[in-house]
Amino acid sequence: MRKKLISMLLCATMVATAVTGCGASDDKDTSDTSVKKGTDEGSKSDETVKLTLWGAEGDQDFLTDVVKKFQSTYSDQKFDIQIGVESESSAKDTVLTDIEAAADVYSFASDQIADLVRAGALANLDEVSEVLKKANKTLDDVKSANVSDSIEAATVDGKMYAFPTSGANTYFLYYDKSKISETDAANWDTILAAAKKAGKKVGMTLNSGWYVASFFYGAGFTTGLNADGTTTMDWNGTSPDGIKGTDVVKSMLDITSNSAFRAVTDGKLSDTLKSGDCCAIISGTWDAGVAAEVWGENYAAIKLPTFTVGDKQVQMHPAYGYKLEAVNAYSENMGWAVLLAEFISNEESQTKHFETAEQVPTNIKALEADSIKKNVAVAAATSQADFGVIQEVGGKYWDPAKTFGEMVAKGKISAKDDAAIQKVLDKLVDGVTAPLD
């Protein structure tokens, strides 16, 4: 209240000084009205709880529904809940531009959690867990109700920062049964051979750090995140499995140089799928509908294939993430925001979320539903849970990794020149591990 009055006063003074800066004039009117306005605005009633909620485009109807239920659950409290559109994948960018202006509750992909926590954007749930009593729960109940990996993905330094809402945020292989047999689909070489025979393409996105890492993770390489936000990376050396980074790159180049391979620009997977040029594509559950539509009854999905390094077959390990529901650390109605976020992530909502948008639940009970078990895409995605990697990287990872992926995709590296490949990897590691500036 005091702040607002002052800002109004300031506004008025500014006008006044500017006017008289070149003489004098009467502008008492302006200052009068603006002060009055300040008083009006200040007399807000404390009864209605105002909350904003952000969710992905496809989830708008689902969220409207959940909010309605939330309001009827806590019917003795008046709410004014606004739902806005913000996709999980870009939530961090929007939130960090101005944390205080961001929604009270929003959904984000788990790979953004480190940056969000470091910027202090997320509420520490341990500190506010007391409020869950209103929902007849404790934080431990939430932790035990969900798949343990999802809780781990929501935890930084032993503190829980968000509620898991859906899992299997990963990518796997969709293929056309009529062109590629299930045994062929196990291995890049056979997939590409089959595709070539059918005159079709195999699509994968390489110019994105999210996809390109799967080859390295598979070969036993790692990335890690330090407390100061810098990234660690060992891709230019030899992995614990005894595979050299340069050999991984060579295998990748082997794949990309195959005429049946198509490097798909980040974000264009669905387009490519729709165009009908492909008989196999690496993508996630969000493309299940498109794939089913394009291939009809020949639609199938399976875990990622293996790739050949030397004479060995190496399983690709995808980045495996979760979608989490965040509570803004600067939320005005912190308590209610926490309750709303919890409500969105409870068993009932998760089940509903699967029904409306095919989002795979993290809630253990919700996962047991028949419809989930029977879903082809979900089966493929969850079959990777054992070897999927929760990708831990800092902000400096993405651009160098993207550039590296693009170089591989475009064949800018010669597969014969070991020294050159090593140099590329060294530069990649340099860029990724650089201190934040």
Place this chain on the structure above:
Amino acid sequence: MKVKKMKDSRLSTIILHNVLIGVIAFIWLIPIVWLVCTSFSAFSGMNTHTFFPEKWSISYYVKLFHPDTVAQFPQWFINTFVVACATCVISTMFVLMVAYATSIMRFPMRKPLMNMAVILNLFPGMLAMIAVYFVLKTFNLTNSYAGLIMVYSASSGLGYLIAKGFFDTVPRALCEAARIDGCSEARIFFQMVIPMSRPIVVYTVISSFLMPWMDFVYAKMILNAGVSSKYTVAIGLYKMLDKQLINDYFTQFCAGGVLVSIPISILFIIMQKFYVEGITGGAVKG
């Protein structure tokens, strides 16, 4: 002159000349034709196989007027229209006021102020964006049309040069005579200079009216609550091309683009004449 004309008007050169223009115009229009054609496609995503859609339909125009959570075109149109009208009024006033003061009047701070304007115009506007955002936030104006209008019009005074150039062509003697007759400056401004400067007034009005229809950077920054019904046309359409949405909304985007372009084109055609008169009127006398 006449001799020349007769020589030039030989039929073959005329045909050749016009064919040349036709070819250039054709190249220029290809993307526009593609836009219009695609907007009538029956397919929601992008067609990458053929130039013309395989199936024609107006269903995506119909869809534009049946809002869903992403596309609320009628609402966006109204929002933008409101913002544009307000921007237009304020900007035009500011531009004409500054132009008159710097062109017709003489006062000690005139030159320093004009130089200041030149210097400010050299800074990249992008840079100031974050700060503008926080200024608006301080006054509680983010996520409001008032804030957006302020951003579009508050600094419009800096764009006074063309109008000033035009006012410079108003004969000094006329103003002097009016002053001697005891007219106040205000009367000279409103009753003499403005009516004489119709081209530049129209030009300023239209160009400031168009600003909110074109801008997506500031609008995206200021209307950041994610509420689709509050968007302007520019951000609304821009967001349709998000990675997650482009497949379902590309044709709608084209349809929306066509619908926005129609009124703007009409304004442009009107403005074209005044633009030519205004800009050269200003430039010639300088």
Place this chain on the structure above:
Amino acid sequence: MANRTKGTVAAAVSGFFKAIGGFFSGFGTAVAKGDLFVKLSLLWWGAGYVRRKQYVKAVIMTALEAAAILFTIFFAMDYVPKFGSLGTVQAEKVFNMDTMKSEFNDYDHSFKILLFSLFSFVVWFAAIIVWIKNVINVYKLQKMEENGEHINTFREDMKTYIGERFHITLLTLPVLGIVVFTLIPILLLVFVAFTNYDQNHMPPSQLFSWVGFKNFITLFGGGGLTSTFGYAFVRVLGWTLVWALFSTLTTYIGGILLSLLLNSKKTRMPKFWRFLFVLTIAVPQFVSLLLVRNFFADNGIVNTICDNIGLTGFLNDIGLVGTTYIPFLSAPGWAHVMIIIINIWVGVPYQMLIATGVLMNIPADQLESAKVDGAKPFQIFRKITMPYMLFITGPALVTDFVKNVNNFNVIYLLTQDVYTTTDQAMGNSQAQEVDLLVTWLFRLTQDYYNYKMASVIGIIVFIICAVFTLVAFNFMIKGDKEGTYQ
């Protein structure tokens, strides 16, 4: 236009300082020679007016003084004392179960401290001007009274604001708008260039502080942090200049040629043709450019057509293209050329309109006499039309260049999400070969919150534009041919 720019810079600077000098000497005289009430006005702004019975003015000035003092106590004092450190208290909060709300400590917000301190400086600066000006005015009143001249009543004073002081009425609001929405933001970000405002120091949860010239050193390759930053800067700067030069020249020349073509007597239906060209600029850029971007996408329609007619295969054979598609907007070189070509598409109709206007104003007698002398059309163009065009639009050419250096829309809309660099040194600095300084700056703020480097780049852009403008105008003044056309 030429008049305006001629000799402004040097003359204005010296004139400006003379004006300031006069201002302060006036103040000195007023204080020294003023009577008691003039001197009292130093403390109580309304004093002098009370003495001369200008009560309304006295009230206004007193109110203003009070406002300035209140502003200082209640607002400025919250922020300005922390300006040196940009804040020391970090945000901490405790959740209160009873109110269901978080309670924050009284934490410092570095950005707000910076912004509001700056704000306070501007207000104080204005207040000091008012204060000095006030004393001078009051002294003037004293003199007028001594000489027995008529002292304006309040009503008469007000009248001057639509009379000889009409410029004040006109300029107040626009200038205020510019100060708040352009000047203060720019100053603010100039200050940010000297702080460490970045991903690791983001308010409200974290604080940032002053670091001196460190960011500038980083940009020019020193500092050892990101050794690639300097490299990326040089590359981006190079492309920015090439782009600005080519885009300005191509659209300028293209515009003139097109307007000559359209305005020729041989053209049938010139209005219709002109309408067709204007149509392309009437479609908002974000629509037309996003569309063109998809048009030329790697698997877009143009590529399909090129593939079908065998162009892609041909280019493959001669080694121009190493992929199964033509990378119109996704490979360096190709993208650079395409961007300039697409810019011709958007820019030429605009220039055509301007050129049309200018061409119509060419003094008819000159053309006439040239024709009588038997000059050929090309000679007329070279000897009369072109010099005239250059004279009229020369200054606009300079402004266009500056505008193109800052041309965010075209580059951003055409390359965002489409172009991926394969130059690792660029990638490591979050830059791309097709970036202009402004788009790079934008990405640094939007995706990496690297406000400090973005500000540094912004300042560099300003310096480039300023130097170019100065040099260009000086050059033009030397080659002054003003008399020729007047």
